[in-house]
Structures are given as C-alpha cells and as structure tokens.
Amino acid sequence: MFSSIDPRSPVPLYEQIAACVRVAVASGELAAGEALPSVRGLARELRINPATVVQAYRDLAADGFVEMRHGQGTFVQEVSPLLRREERAVQARELIRRLLEDAARRGIGVDDLSRAFQVETGVEIRE
Amino acid sequence: MFSSIDPRSPVPLYEQIAACVRVAVASGELAAGEALPSVRGLARELRINPATVVQAYRDLAADGFVEMRHGQGTFVQEVSPLLRREERAVQARELIRRLLEDAARRGIGVDDLSRAFQVETGVEIRE
DNA sequence: ATCGGTGTATCGGTCCTATAATACACTGAA
DNA sequence: TTCAGTGTATTATAGGACCGATACACCGAT
Structure with missing residues (x-):
C-alpha cells in the first residue's frame, strides 16, 4: 500500500503517506472501520520518523478520513x-x-x- | 497602482507586485512601450528592498510581459x-x-x- | 498492577524561500 | 568626461516547512 513512498521526492513524506491512505480507502483496499498501520509500525517499515507518520495521520483525521484513538490505533472513519x-x-x-x-x-x-x-x-x- | 501591496500577507511581496503590474497591463492602465516605475523608485515608495522589486520584474520579464533595459528602465513589452x-x-x-x-x-x-x-x-x- | 501495544507533545536541526544589504555595470544627458 | 539615473549580481539574514529524537500518556490483555 505504501510502495510508492519516495523520500527523495519533492513532495513531503507526510503528504505522500496521506495520499496512499486516501487512494487505499477510495479503492476499497482499506475498508471503513479497519485499522491503519500503527504510527511506529509504519515508521519502522518506511524507515522514517514516527512523527512524520503522525503528521500524515493528523491531516487525514482533520479531513475526517480516519479517527485516531489514543492507545488503540488509527481507524478508517465510517461515513456514508x-x-x-x-x-x-x-x-x-x-x-x-x-x-x-x-x-x-x-x-x-x-x-x-x-x-x-x-x-x-x-x-x-x-x- | 500598487495600493494593494501588503507586507504582512502570506503571498510574497514580489508576487503581489507582479500581479499589480499584470492587472495594470490588462486593464490598459499601463500601455505597451510605457515604462514601469524604476526599481529604486518603487522600492522607496513601498519602503521595501530594491532586490524584491527586481525579483518581481524578472518574473514579468521571464513571462515576456516586460523588458528590462540595463541603464534605461523596465518597459511594457509590445506583443500582439x-x-x-x-x-x-x-x-x-x-x-x-x-x-x-x-x-x-x-x-x-x-x-x-x-x-x-x-x-x-x-x-x-x-x- | 504491569507490560507491550497505541497515540501525544515538545524540542532541535536542516533545508529552502523571501527579503534585505551592498557593491557593481550600463545608459544618456550635461 | 562626469554624473545621476537605471538594471545586475552576490552575499547575508529571518522565517517557515519538513523531519528526526525523545519523553509522555492512554488502552487492553495478562
């Protein structure tokens, strides 16, 4: 799902991550209610800093795409x-x-x- | 012509200046062949640095809107x-x-x- | 209660952009 | 030639965006 992430791209990492999630949701690869990769997990997988993943998830949360639940994880928001x-x-x-x-x-x-x-x-x- | 320039705006000064010139040309307030305010003159009038005015004029020159003539001034380009x-x-x-x-x-x-x-x-x- | 998972908050460093400062080079008129 | 006007070029400073490091707080299973 995050194979297209490229640290050398001029577009910020956090935007690339958010974009990946958006297309995953749009294509149905990520169903409503499903959990996203954890902040730390994705950071380790992409070899970047957790704070960068957080920024991406926060953007998505601000748009209502996902919900971040403290201590539990980040989940695709249920919306009609x-x-x-x-x-x-x-x-x-x-x-x-x-x-x-x-x-x-x-x-x-x-x-x-x-x-x-x-x-x-x-x-x-x-x- | 430059009354709308605002140093506190998030859009860069040089873009604001270039925009003013573009609309002045579009509206006919500035006719083809006419001289723009000099770099120093406009900088003094707006109380900003000459280099900032230069950047605006260079952008306009790159787009072919004006021509900068060394030692003479900056002129609205004649184009069909x-x-x-x-x-x-x-x-x-x-x-x-x-x-x-x-x-x-x-x-x-x-x-x-x-x-x-x-x-x-x-x-x-x-x- | 504890522990390993989760998100949260804050700080600092790096890089890039916008702007400023200053010295330079060209043009035309006196 | 000289001078006052013009644009040109280079370097320096301030601010913001991006990303990393690290310590904190919450949740659920054991």
Missing part, C-alpha cells in the same frame, strides 16, 4: 457515501477558489481556464 | 494580442495540470472538479 461525496465537493470548491485566485493574479480569466480544463481533461465546456 | 492570448493559454494549462495533481492526491476526481468549477464560476459543463 453521501457525506463523503459532499466532503469531496467542499474540497473541490476550495481548490477551484484557489485556482481562480492564482489565475486572476496572472491576468488569466475564467474562459482561459475552462478551455485549458477541456484540453487537459477532455471534458467539454459551454457557457 | 494573439501572442498574448497564446501565452495565457499556456499558463492556464499549467495551472490546470497543477490543480489536477493536487486533486488526485486527495482522491478528488475530474467530475468533482468540473462541478465545483461550475458552482464557483457559473460556467456550465457537459461531458
């Missing part, structure tokens, strides 16, 4: 597909807002973005 | 609307690629993004 879908929508809107800000700062308009979106994803757009 | 439009398109695609990476890392799909785009901008989307 509807709620999870809503959560994704919220985050997607946040990403789009940031995109629009960045673009505006460079004088790039919504029409430029929608065209680029179409080119990169194949999703067609109309006004 | 067509070329400028192409440049915007390139940057827009770059922004979209980054958006897609960020989203994938969080398990957010293209469909989530296109819906969010629609919500935030009012632009309708179809597959």
Whole structure:
C-alpha cells in the first residue's frame, strides 16, 4: 500500500503517506472501520520518523478520513457515501477558489481556464 | 497602482507586485512601450528592498510581459494580442495540470472538479 | 498492577524561500 | 568626461516547512 513512498521526492513524506491512505480507502483496499498501520509500525517499515507518520495521520483525521484513538490505533472513519461525496465537493470548491485566485493574479480569466480544463481533461465546456 | 501591496500577507511581496503590474497591463492602465516605475523608485515608495522589486520584474520579464533595459528602465513589452492570448493559454494549462495533481492526491476526481468549477464560476459543463 | 501495544507533545536541526544589504555595470544627458 | 539615473549580481539574514529524537500518556490483555 505504501510502495510508492519516495523520500527523495519533492513532495513531503507526510503528504505522500496521506495520499496512499486516501487512494487505499477510495479503492476499497482499506475498508471503513479497519485499522491503519500503527504510527511506529509504519515508521519502522518506511524507515522514517514516527512523527512524520503522525503528521500524515493528523491531516487525514482533520479531513475526517480516519479517527485516531489514543492507545488503540488509527481507524478508517465510517461515513456514508453521501457525506463523503459532499466532503469531496467542499474540497473541490476550495481548490477551484484557489485556482481562480492564482489565475486572476496572472491576468488569466475564467474562459482561459475552462478551455485549458477541456484540453487537459477532455471534458467539454459551454457557457 | 500598487495600493494593494501588503507586507504582512502570506503571498510574497514580489508576487503581489507582479500581479499589480499584470492587472495594470490588462486593464490598459499601463500601455505597451510605457515604462514601469524604476526599481529604486518603487522600492522607496513601498519602503521595501530594491532586490524584491527586481525579483518581481524578472518574473514579468521571464513571462515576456516586460523588458528590462540595463541603464534605461523596465518597459511594457509590445506583443500582439494573439501572442498574448497564446501565452495565457499556456499558463492556464499549467495551472490546470497543477490543480489536477493536487486533486488526485486527495482522491478528488475530474467530475468533482468540473462541478465545483461550475458552482464557483457559473460556467456550465457537459461531458 | 504491569507490560507491550497505541497515540501525544515538545524540542532541535536542516533545508529552502523571501527579503534585505551592498557593491557593481550600463545608459544618456550635461 | 562626469554624473545621476537605471538594471545586475552576490552575499547575508529571518522565517517557515519538513523531519528526526525523545519523553509522555492512554488502552487492553495478562
């Protein structure tokens, strides 16, 4: 599940770890209620510091993906597909807002973005 | 033109300055061929270091927005609307690629993004 | 009660970025 | 030539992000 972790990558280790967990949950490899690897266990397996794993798990917990139970472990959160879908929508809107800000700062308009979106994803757009 | 510059903002000063110039050019407040404020002059006006202004101007020069002439000043570049439009398109695609990476890392799909785009901008989307 | 598992909290070091400071080099007009 | 203006280059400082080390606190089985 964590085979793609690369300490030399420019993206932070804790983000890589969190990403692995997210895709594992999305793909069903990690079912709701199931326990994640322990902080120490994963740290030993990846030969990194426990605190780094903690940071990844805390991010996931902040997003409601997992729950950390002191003394017990970290578990995939039970949420209805509807709620999870809503959560994704919220985050997607946040990403789009940031995109629009960045673009505006460079004088790039919504029409430029929608065209680029179409080119990169194949999703067609109309006004 | 630089009234919105805020040293306490989390976005770097040089980006704020570059953004101001870009919108000034886009709005026509700064015509092609016209000179920008000198590095020292703007630095004094904003009470910041000249090197910070330089970094902003260099970014703009790298994007082809302005031309820095040693000993003379920094001038808004003459470019055809067509070329400028192409440049915007390139940057827009770059922004979209980054958006897609960020989203994938969080398990957010293209469909989530296109819906969010629609919500935030009012632009309708179809597959 | 104890012990081996778990997460929690705090500190310090390293690296990178943004910004500043300062000295340098070019241009055009007097 | 000289000088006041301009951009250029190099080095130094402050701050933050990332990661590691280490000590602490909780839980459940024995």
